[in-house]
Amino acid sequence: MSGAVPPRVTLYSRPGCHLCDDARLVIERVCAELGESYVEVDIDEDDSLPARFQDEIPVTFVDGRQHDFWRVDAARLRAALR
Structure with a gap:
């Protein structure tokens, strides 16, 4: 069994997306x-x-739950990860 911890954050994006x-x-x-x-x-x-996700990208998930879309607020993401 691997000891690697899965990423807590998932970013759903697409190429050419400036918001992504x-x-x-x-x-x-x-x-x-x-x-x-x-x-x-x-x-x-x-x-x-x-x-x-067509109309919401980029979409950010934290711990498997949708956290943000369109823009990511650093303070809000930091708080969710603590």
Whole structure:
């Protein structure tokens, strides 16, 4: 059994999305500060995701629950990860 801890943050995004680029920078910074990791999922790589997230990307999940969409607030993300 692996001792790796799964990422607590998931960023659903798509290529060419400027809001996704902004969200990624905030998530990278906050996760680095707190020693957390994140995973990014391209919604165009899964047939079920565009219909679910089309109008909300980027969408951020923390611990499996939707946290934010469109913009990521660093203070709010930091609080959710503490």
